[in-house]
Amino acid sequence: MQPSGVGARTLLLSLLLPWPGTGQFLVIGPAHPVVGHVFKEVVFSCRLSPSMDAQGMEVRWFRDQPPFVIHMYQNGQDNTDLQRKEYHGRTEFLGENITQGIVGLRLRGIQVSDEGKYGCMFQTFTFFNEAHFPLQVTGTGSSPHIHLKGGEAHGIRLLCTSSGWYPEPRVGWTDSSGQDLLPLSVIKHQMVNGLFHVETTIVVLTHSEGNVSCFIHNPLLDIKKQARLSVADDLFPKIPVWNKLLYAAVAIMAFFLIGAAFYFWRQHKTKSILNEELERRKLLGEEGLKFAQSYAEAVTLDQNTAHPYLQISENKKSVRGSDVFRDLPSCSKRFDNLVCVLGHQIFFKGRHYWEVSVKEKIRWTLGIWKDSVHRQGELQISPEFGFWALGLNRGNDYQAFGNPRVTLYLEEFPEIVGIFLDFEAGRVSFYNVTNLSHIYTFRHRFRGALRPFFYPGPPHAGQNGRPLTILPVNHVQHVTYRRFSV
Structure with a gap:
C-alpha cells in the first residue's frame, strides 16, 4: 500500500x-x-x-x-x-x-x-x-531475579529470570572476579509484543566461595543489569557429626521399610509404563496417522473471529494474510492484535482430526485454542494460557509453542499437516502427512471448550502469499494409499 x-x-x-x-x-x-x-x-x-x-x-x-x-x-x-x-x-x-x-x-x-x-x-x-x-x-527489561531451584548431586541449581528486553540480550553468569561461568541452560523467548523473556540456570558447587552474579546485557544501549548472590556457608551448611550418625541410623531403618513397599510399587509402575508405551506407539508413524485419520471431520473458518488483516475464502476453507486492513466492526469475538482466525467447530469431548495444506508457505502456525481465552490486546502464546500449537518461521525453523519453545528438526518439510485432538486422553498431536510421520504431541488435562486455530503469516511481499487451506474430509487420503505405504 x-x-x-x-x-x-x-x-x-x-x-x-x-x-x-x-x-x-x-x-x-x-x-x-x-x-x-x-x-x-x-x-x-x-x-x-x-x-x-x-x-x-x-x-x-x-x-x-x-x-x-x-x-x-x-x-x-x-x-x-x-x-x-x-x-x-x-x-x-x-x-x-x-x-x-x-x-x-x-x-x-x-x-x-x-x-x-x-x-x-x-x-x-x-x-x-x-x-x-x-x-x-x-527496551531494558526488569532487574534479574535469582531463585533457588533445588539441590543437585554436588551443589545447588540457581535460576535467573528477567523480561522486557529488546533487541535480543546477552545473558550470562560471572564469579567474584568477574570471570564468565558456564551456564547449565539459556532460554530466550520472544513474546507476542516482540520483547524477550530470558531464563538461565547454573549449578553452584558445594566447595564454591565468594559471590555468583547473573547479568542481562542490552547490546544497543550497552546497559547491563545484574543480580548477585553470596555463596555463604549457610547456603551449604555443615552438618555436625552426631547429626550425621542420627541420619544414618534413620536411613538404615527406613531402608527396610521402604524396600518392601518399593517392590510392589515397581511392579505397578512397570505395568503403567507398558500401558503408556502402547498408547504412545499408537500415535507414531503410519499406524498413528491412520488411527488419527479415522476421526477426520469437516472444519471451517469462523470469519467473525478473523483479524482485519486476514482474507477468508467464500467456502470458509482458506485463509491468507493481506497488506490491506479491512474496516470491520470490533467485537469481543474478533482478534484485534494477533493476526489469526479460529475454526467454527467447538470441541468439548471426543477425538477430532483435520488436515491443512501449508504448501509453498514460509510462515504459519496451526493448533488448538481454548475458547474462553480473551482475544483482545497482548496474548501469551503457550499452553499455560490456553494455546497448543506448532508452526514454521521461515527456512526450517519449525517450533512447538511450549514454555519454553521446542525447536523441531524435520527430515522432510510438510506440505500437509494433520492435527489430532484426543480430548479425554489430553493430547494434541501433529503429523507430517507428506511423509507419514509424527511431528510432536502436547499433553494437557483439558477443561472447557477448544477450537481449531489458524495463523497464515504475513504476505512477505508475495513470498508467503499462498493460503492455509483446510482439506475436505473426502480428500483426507488414508495411509494405505500413500507413497510410503507400499
Missing part, C-alpha cells in the same frame, strides 16, 4: 523538475539513527535548507518498505484521512518553528513493530523533497 504522493509521484516529479532552482530546497532529517525506548515516546525532526517558511506546505511523515503515511500536515492543520490505523492517537505534529522550516513529529507508545525506516516529505505546488532515517527500538 502506497500513500498518495509517495512512490510513483516521487519518481515522476524528480524527473520533471530541475535542480537546483528558485523555490527548491533540501530536506535534512536526523543525522544518526533515532533510538526509541519501548512504551515511551520519541521525536523525529526534519528541517529545510535553506531555511524558509513551511506553513503553506504539505508535510508528510511515512514508513518505508512498504511505504504508508503515519501523519500528514496539510492546509495548516492535521489530516488523518491517509493515516495508518495503528498510528491513530499516537502521533503529534510539532510546528512551533515551522516558519523557519523546522518541524517535528512525536510518536508515543513505542512498540517493537515500530522499528524500521521512516521519512519526512515537504511539498509545494511546484516542488517536493524528502529525507529518510531509521528508528531503532530498544
Whole structure:
C-alpha cells in the first residue's frame, strides 16, 4: 500500500523538475539513527535548507518498505484521512518553528513493530523533497531475579529470570572476579509484543566461595543489569557429626521399610509404563496417522473471529494474510492484535482430526485454542494460557509453542499437516502427512471448550502469499494409499 504522493509521484516529479532552482530546497532529517525506548515516546525532526517558511506546505511523515503515511500536515492543520490505523492517537505534529522550516513529529507508545525506516516529505505546488532515517527500538527489561531451584548431586541449581528486553540480550553468569561461568541452560523467548523473556540456570558447587552474579546485557544501549548472590556457608551448611550418625541410623531403618513397599510399587509402575508405551506407539508413524485419520471431520473458518488483516475464502476453507486492513466492526469475538482466525467447530469431548495444506508457505502456525481465552490486546502464546500449537518461521525453523519453545528438526518439510485432538486422553498431536510421520504431541488435562486455530503469516511481499487451506474430509487420503505405504 502506497500513500498518495509517495512512490510513483516521487519518481515522476524528480524527473520533471530541475535542480537546483528558485523555490527548491533540501530536506535534512536526523543525522544518526533515532533510538526509541519501548512504551515511551520519541521525536523525529526534519528541517529545510535553506531555511524558509513551511506553513503553506504539505508535510508528510511515512514508513518505508512498504511505504504508508503515519501523519500528514496539510492546509495548516492535521489530516488523518491517509493515516495508518495503528498510528491513530499516537502521533503529534510539532510546528512551533515551522516558519523557519523546522518541524517535528512525536510518536508515543513505542512498540517493537515500530522499528524500521521512516521519512519526512515537504511539498509545494511546484516542488517536493524528502529525507529518510531509521528508528531503532530498544527496551531494558526488569532487574534479574535469582531463585533457588533445588539441590543437585554436588551443589545447588540457581535460576535467573528477567523480561522486557529488546533487541535480543546477552545473558550470562560471572564469579567474584568477574570471570564468565558456564551456564547449565539459556532460554530466550520472544513474546507476542516482540520483547524477550530470558531464563538461565547454573549449578553452584558445594566447595564454591565468594559471590555468583547473573547479568542481562542490552547490546544497543550497552546497559547491563545484574543480580548477585553470596555463596555463604549457610547456603551449604555443615552438618555436625552426631547429626550425621542420627541420619544414618534413620536411613538404615527406613531402608527396610521402604524396600518392601518399593517392590510392589515397581511392579505397578512397570505395568503403567507398558500401558503408556502402547498408547504412545499408537500415535507414531503410519499406524498413528491412520488411527488419527479415522476421526477426520469437516472444519471451517469462523470469519467473525478473523483479524482485519486476514482474507477468508467464500467456502470458509482458506485463509491468507493481506497488506490491506479491512474496516470491520470490533467485537469481543474478533482478534484485534494477533493476526489469526479460529475454526467454527467447538470441541468439548471426543477425538477430532483435520488436515491443512501449508504448501509453498514460509510462515504459519496451526493448533488448538481454548475458547474462553480473551482475544483482545497482548496474548501469551503457550499452553499455560490456553494455546497448543506448532508452526514454521521461515527456512526450517519449525517450533512447538511450549514454555519454553521446542525447536523441531524435520527430515522432510510438510506440505500437509494433520492435527489430532484426543480430548479425554489430553493430547494434541501433529503429523507430517507428506511423509507419514509424527511431528510432536502436547499433553494437557483439558477443561472447557477448544477450537481449531489458524495463523497464515504475513504476505512477505508475495513470498508467503499462498493460503492455509483446510482439506475436505473426502480428500483426507488414508495411509494405505500413500507413497510410503507400499
